[in-house]
Structures are given as C-alpha cells and as structure tokens.
Amino acid sequence: MFRALVNFYHRLGSPPHFYRISGRLAPWFIGLALVLMAGGLYWGLVLAPTDYEQGDAYRIIYIHVPAAWLSMFVYMCMAVAGGLALVWRMKMAEVMAVTAAPIGAGFTLLALATGSIWGKPMWGTWWVWDARLTSELVLLFLYLGVIALDNAIEDRRLAGRAVGILALVGVVNIPIIHYSVEWWNTLHQGPTVTKFDAPSIHWSMLVPLLVMAVAFMLYFGGTWLLRARNEVLRREGNRRWAMELPEAS
Amino acid sequence: MTPTRKKRLYLIAAMVAGVAVATGLALKAFNENLMFFFSPSEVATGEAPEGERFRLGGMVVDGSVQRDPDSLAVTFGLTDYDEAVTVSYTGILPDLFREGQGIVAHGKLNGDGVFVADEVLAKHDENYMPPEVADMMEQRKAKGAQ
Amino acid sequence: MSLTEFLAMGGYGAYVWSAYGITVAVLAWQLILPVVQRRQIVRQIRRRKRQEARRA
Structure with a gap:
C-alpha cells in the first residue's frame, strides 16, 4: 500500500506521467463540478427559503462564500507547492505553484466583487477599509505579485523558486483574513459556518452552500490540472516525449 | 532527507517564522488603526x-x-x-x-x-434563517421571558 | 412562484444577478483560457517538429 503511494507520488513528479494522468482526470473534475454547481444553484436560488432579515439578497452567499474560501484554499495549495519546489527542487511542484496563482486571483476577485455587490444594498456601501476587506484585497495583490514575478523571470526553474518564496511569505495573510473579524471590530460579520459551536445558518440554507463549496473546489482542481499540463508542455515541448504525443503529429 | 534539503527546509521555516513575527508586531502596533x-x-x-x-x-x-x-x-x-x-x-x-x-x-x-x-x-450578523424560523425563535423567547 | 417573481429576487434582482453574472464570466474564463492556450502550445510543437524534419 505504502509502496504504491510512493510509486504514485514519484510518477506524478515526472512530467510525462503527470501530463497523461492529468489529461484523464481533469474532465472528471470539471464535469462533476458543473453537475454539482447546477444542483447547488437550483437549490440555493429556487428551493432555499428567503432570509428573515436580508430577503433574497442573501442568495449571493452561494457564490461569495465558496469563492472566499477557495481564495484562501488555493493560496495554501500554492504555498505548499512552493515549499516543495524550494526544498526538494521538484519540477512538478514549481509548475503547480506557478499555475495556481491565476486561478486563486480569479476566486479572490470574485469574492471581492460579489461581496461588494452584496454590501451595497445590505450595508449601504460598496466598500469600506475594514480589516476583513483590506486583508482580502492584500491577498489579491499577493496573487498578482506571484503572477508578475513569474512573468518577469525568463528562466523557468528560477521563476518557480522565486514564486515559492513569495507564496510562502504571503502565508501570514491567511490567518489574518480568517481571524480579522474576531481580532478587530469590522463591518464584515463574524464567521457563520466555521465557528466552533453549531453553524448559525439554517440547514436548508447551509446544504446548498456546502454543495457549491465542493463544486468550486472540484472546479479549481480541474482547471489547475489543465493549466499545469499546459505549463508542462510549454516547458518540455522540445523533449522527445512531447514531440511523440499523438496530438503533436 | 539529505543535509542540503534539511538546510533549505530550516532556512525556509526561519524565513516564514520571521515574517510572521514581524507582521504580528506590526499589527500589534497599528491595532488602534485597524479597528473599524x-x-x-x-x-x-x-x-x-x-x-x-x-x-x-x-x-x-x-x-x-x-x-x-x-x-x-x-x-x-x-x-x-x-x-x-x-x-x-x-x-x-x-x-x-x-x-x-x-x-x-x-x-x-x-x-x-x-x-x-x-x-x-x-x-448585519452571521445568522441566516427563514422568516418562519425567526418567528418561532421570537415566540419561544417571548414565552421564556414571561 | 412565477418567473418574473424569481427574476425580481424580492427587489434585489439587479444585485443578485449581476453577482452571478460576474461569477459565470470568471469561471468560464478559467476554463476557456487553458483550452485555447493548449491549442497554441500544441501548434507550436507541431511547427517545431516540421522545421526539424525539413532540416534533417
């Protein structure tokens, strides 16, 4: 069992194997994500009841909260890959770190935009500089910094390591985002689902939220694999295995 | 783990810890300004x-x-x-x-x-519930107060 | 519930649907971009292969 796992890990570390496995997995991730999204959206937009205070405006939660969770989850994935790239100098870890950044930036942008659209009718403003909103904006800049750094360095191996360092340094921002609503008083409300006692959301509203969160997670997995195999092909395009791919003939 | 990798791992851990401490101190210093x-x-x-x-x-x-x-x-x-x-x-x-x-x-x-x-x-607070549930909780609270 | 009622979202229709619209746009972009880029990369490899074949 353990040997099989180690074997699998080593094969994933080899670009041609990764290219083949990811090509087989990605459609499943994305297909399942789309099915769950359709179900979650129908549940969240049609079946779930209106909120006692916010009316139907609260339905933005079904995209805002999963996007915000993913913005942090993707960052942690990127940082772990960056750490592996720095310590073990694994080519595949470099690829994974570099390709996670634009996806994470997309989710962060979504969290900020949908939150802003929610804030206007509920809070009465599009934007405030409170600790939660500001730290999430810092996260967007961290992602943009990683993308810029990757583009600025010509040497792919060096770029992978530089990105790893920036990603690891930025990890401090993740607990700040999460705890900002508890450490400081903010306009943003406290945590609903991830607090220690029972979530303060009715189950009929919580279930579609969790379905959407899983769907976003799978969508991230699928698009990450697609971007990573592109990056592999870009880096190894003049290797024999890439030249001999059926799609290249 | 080879010695070079171990060294790299310690260096990176030290870097992350250093940044965390620096950020923590900075946030403590600006605590007042972070209050909304x-x-x-x-x-x-x-x-x-x-x-x-x-x-x-x-x-x-x-x-x-x-x-x-x-x-x-x-x-x-x-x-x-x-x-x-x-x-x-x-x-x-x-x-x-x-x-x-x-x-x-x-x-x-x-x-x-x-x-x-x-x-x-x-x-707004972190509570989300249908109006009927809110009504029921309101009633239960009123009963408890009597 | 009628369709107009559903689209109105209790008066918050403009907010709810613009938020969902942005989300669909960003998520679609995340899928379309790697698919388009893949085609370009494969085309490049093919071109390089042809050049090498000609030289040989």
Whole structure:
C-alpha cells in the first residue's frame, strides 16, 4: 500500500506521467463540478427559503462564500507547492505553484466583487477599509505579485523558486483574513459556518452552500490540472516525449 | 532527507517564522488603526477622538428612532449595552437599518455630546434563517421571558 | 412562484444577478483560457517538429 503511494507520488513528479494522468482526470473534475454547481444553484436560488432579515439578497452567499474560501484554499495549495519546489527542487511542484496563482486571483476577485455587490444594498456601501476587506484585497495583490514575478523571470526553474518564496511569505495573510473579524471590530460579520459551536445558518440554507463549496473546489482542481499540463508542455515541448504525443503529429 | 534539503527546509521555516513575527508586531502596533469603529463606551471614557471624525458602532436602541416627517432627518440612540450615544443623521438609511440592529455611523461629536453622522452603514450578523424560523425563535423567547 | 417573481429576487434582482453574472464570466474564463492556450502550445510543437524534419 505504502509502496504504491510512493510509486504514485514519484510518477506524478515526472512530467510525462503527470501530463497523461492529468489529461484523464481533469474532465472528471470539471464535469462533476458543473453537475454539482447546477444542483447547488437550483437549490440555493429556487428551493432555499428567503432570509428573515436580508430577503433574497442573501442568495449571493452561494457564490461569495465558496469563492472566499477557495481564495484562501488555493493560496495554501500554492504555498505548499512552493515549499516543495524550494526544498526538494521538484519540477512538478514549481509548475503547480506557478499555475495556481491565476486561478486563486480569479476566486479572490470574485469574492471581492460579489461581496461588494452584496454590501451595497445590505450595508449601504460598496466598500469600506475594514480589516476583513483590506486583508482580502492584500491577498489579491499577493496573487498578482506571484503572477508578475513569474512573468518577469525568463528562466523557468528560477521563476518557480522565486514564486515559492513569495507564496510562502504571503502565508501570514491567511490567518489574518480568517481571524480579522474576531481580532478587530469590522463591518464584515463574524464567521457563520466555521465557528466552533453549531453553524448559525439554517440547514436548508447551509446544504446548498456546502454543495457549491465542493463544486468550486472540484472546479479549481480541474482547471489547475489543465493549466499545469499546459505549463508542462510549454516547458518540455522540445523533449522527445512531447514531440511523440499523438496530438503533436 | 539529505543535509542540503534539511538546510533549505530550516532556512525556509526561519524565513516564514520571521515574517510572521514581524507582521504580528506590526499589527500589534497599528491595532488602534485597524479597528473599524469605536463603541459608545469608548466615547464615554474619552478614548474616541474628540473634535475629529471617527466611526461609531453599536446597536440601535429599541424605540429610540425618531424620524422627522418633513425631511430625511432621523435621530436614534446607539448602545453597546453599557453606554449609549444619541446619533443624528440626514439621508437614506440602508435596507437593514432597524431597531435592535447593529450599525456603524461615520461623523463627529458636537458640543452637546450628540454624534452627527453623514454616513450610516448597517452591520448585519452571521445568522441566516427563514422568516418562519425567526418567528418561532421570537415566540419561544417571548414565552421564556414571561 | 412565477418567473418574473424569481427574476425580481424580492427587489434585489439587479444585485443578485449581476453577482452571478460576474461569477459565470470568471469561471468560464478559467476554463476557456487553458483550452485555447493548449491549442497554441500544441501548434507550436507541431511547427517545431516540421522545421526539424525539413532540416534533417
């Protein structure tokens, strides 16, 4: 069992194997994500009841909260890959770190935009500089910094390591985002689902939220694999295995 | 693990720890500025800046909202359940503004101790439930109070 | 519930649907971009292969 796992890990570390496995997995991730999204959206937009205070405006939660969770989850994935790239100098870890950044930036942008659209009718403003909103904006800049750094360095191996360092340094921002609503008083409300006692959301509203969160997670997995195999092909395009791919003939 | 990898791992761990400590210290130093609003108690003890604009957050006191029938002017009490401050505001209130609801007002204290606001934002809580469930909880609470 | 009622979202229709619209746009972009880029990369490899074949 353990040997099989180690074997699998080593094969994933080899670009041609990764290219083949990811090509087989990605459609499943994305297909399942789309099915769950359709179900979650129908549940969240049609079946779930209106909120006692916010009316139907609260339905933005079904995209805002999963996007915000993913913005942090993707960052942690990127940082772990960056750490592996720095310590073990694994080519595949470099690829994974570099390709996670634009996806994470997309989710962060979504969290900020949908939150802003929610804030206007509920809070009465599009934007405030409170600790939660500001730290999430810092996260967007961290992602943009990683993308810029990757583009600025010509040497792919060096770029992978530089990105790893920036990603690891930025990890401090993740607990700040999460705890900002508890450490400081903010306009943003406290945590609903991830607090220690029972979530303060009715189950009929919580279930579609969790379905959407899983769907976003799978969508991230699928698009990450697609971007990573592109990056592999870009880096190894003049290797024999890439030249001999059926799609290249 | 080979010695070089171990060395790299320690170096990176030290780097992350260093950045974390530096950030923690910086946040501690700027703690005041990271607070989005002051509470009525802080106004009472004089911790809120006097003669300057600041944000005041709290709950709208039940039964304290008085609307001017001819204009958009409104006054209400704002409390943190220890102290209360009277707020006056002219303008459109957010949809979630109601008695017992958390809000954040931006403005200045005048000579009479009234907070003159030019912006009122609603701070909604982390609870989400259908209206029927809210009604039921309300009823149960009323029964418990009797 | 009628369709107009559903689209109105209790008066918050403009906010809810613009938020969902942005989300669909960003998520679609995340899928379309790697698919388009893949085609370009494969085309490049093919071109390089042809050049090498000609040289040989």
